[in-house]
């Protein structure tokens with residue numbers, strides 16, 4: 001089966017490379033897809049360039065492009081069951097989570113299909129009646145969209161929907177580990193009427209298939225979601241041709257619980273914050289900051305409930321969370337916990353691969369709780385991206401804020417308190433792109449998402465998520481053109497009055 005989509009055709013990898021995709025929950029074969037090389041990606045870039053420079057898409061009325069997005073939203077819902085199944089098999093997440101993701105993906109296409117229909121134009125009053133001044137927005141050009149494996153289609157949707165509605169063309173490279181839903185999306189875009197060459201898909205490893213996306217001069221923008229080290233590399237590569245760049249990177253997110261919080265809500269959500277999708281969430285509440293007086297009671301209950309969380313495959317009706325994505329990732333999470341213990345953290349539950357029964361066939365790691373942690377430890381500062389929570393204590397509001405902000409990351413965080421003004425004060429002082437008060441995890445297509453500090457550059461979703469894909473142009477029209485005579489001219493001695501009336505072009 002051809003699985004690269006280039007210039008409106010489904011094609012095989014030129015060098016004949018393929019990759020087997022196996023379900024992380026049991027190692028079963030999900031499918032075999034083409035593995036692109038740099039030459040395939042260069043062909044995809046050429047197709048996207050041609051579609052942008054010569055095709056109709058950038059010049060269509062915005063409402064027509066928005067209609068295509070609304071059609072895609074309908075098609076996503078039509079195929080929801082199939083897409084959710086593909087996503088769960090590729091990632092090992094529970095089917096219910098796969099289904100939830102398809103609804104989220106749909107909401108992004110619907111949001112931009114509904115909110116971005118009008119031409120974006122602003123008149124500027126320059127104080128002269130002989131001048132018409134306007135600011136307009138235009139597509140940027142060819143966009144390289146590079147995405148990770150944890151929320152495969154969702155992270156693709158956050159880029160593809162605004163990219164398309166703004167009139168750009170793109171080359172998408174999803175994670176090599178989870179390609180199936182991106183393939184399906186290309187089929188839906190084709191069905192919804194996206195012209196050939198506008199949407200292109202390459203599959204494969206970052207170092208080979210991905211490499212030209214940040215170096216090829218025909219690419220105008222790189223939008224990347226993934227790890228901070230990859231993001232830094234792409235930023236360096238992109239600098240040579242001054243590409244615009246948007247980065248959605250990792251996080252090590254503090255979840256602050258004050259003693260006056262609703263205890264059951266804070267406790268229950270502290271578990272969801274970090275153990276949802278086995279901790280493979282950029283915004284996971286992997287740092288639990290507990291007010292000293294509440295520590296013993298809260299931690300005892302967290303340990304009890306963490307130990308009871310049931311692990312299982314996508315279609316196991318009893319499972320509450322799934323597998324880690326790969327053996328390499330399982331090894332990384334294991335090493336991270338070992339390092340934490342060596343640093344002085346106290347392991348209270350979990351800590352080693354789960355191998356009971358069928359779990360032995362997959363990459364399962366149990367919910368793990370590490371107490372006695374502090375911000376000098378690497379286990380508090382670095383992202384494990386697994387089901388591992390580190391616990392720190394604080395004495396007062398000041399210390400809670402200081403600890404929460406003591407990180408190179410600034411993606412997300414939460415504060416739990418029944419004191420409304422304290423919640424607001426702390427939320428405003430937390431240096432993060434998203435802060436929840438008495439909640440954890442919600443995000444919506446209407447509100448911006450992104451990171452402070454090393455968690456990224458730029459925003460996805462909301463109005464800013466669309467602006468990432470638009471250039472801004474100022475158009476100045478002189479309605480009564482006349483020589484400026486700044487340097488003088490043959491008529492300089494004859495028409496001083498007319499020149500004064502028109503005003504100098506320079507100001």
Ligand SMILES: NC(=O)c1ccc[n+]([C@@H]2O[C@H](COP(=O)([O-])OP(=O)(O)OC[C@H]3O[C@@H](n4cnc5c(N)ncnc54)[C@H](O)[C@@H]3O)[C@@H](O)[C@H]2O)c1
Pocket residue numbers: 146147148149150151155173174175176204205206207209210211213214225226227228230231233234248249250251281282283383385411451455456
């Ligand atoms: N901020 C967010 O919204 C957000 C959302 C999801 C995931 N993440 C982060 O993603 C990370 C996990 O994802 P991952 O392991 O897939 O990240 P990763 O950085 O290893 O890979 C991400 C993507 O980049 C590609 N890639 C790697 N090297 C490349 C290169 N030289 N050129 C082009 N492409 C290249 C990969 O093939 C993959 O498609 C975590 O750090 C997580 O926090 C962030």
Ligand SMILES: C[N+](C)(C)CC=O
Pocket residue numbers: 150151154280281282283443
């Ligand atoms: C951005 N989000 C929360 C959907 C997935 C992060 O990994």
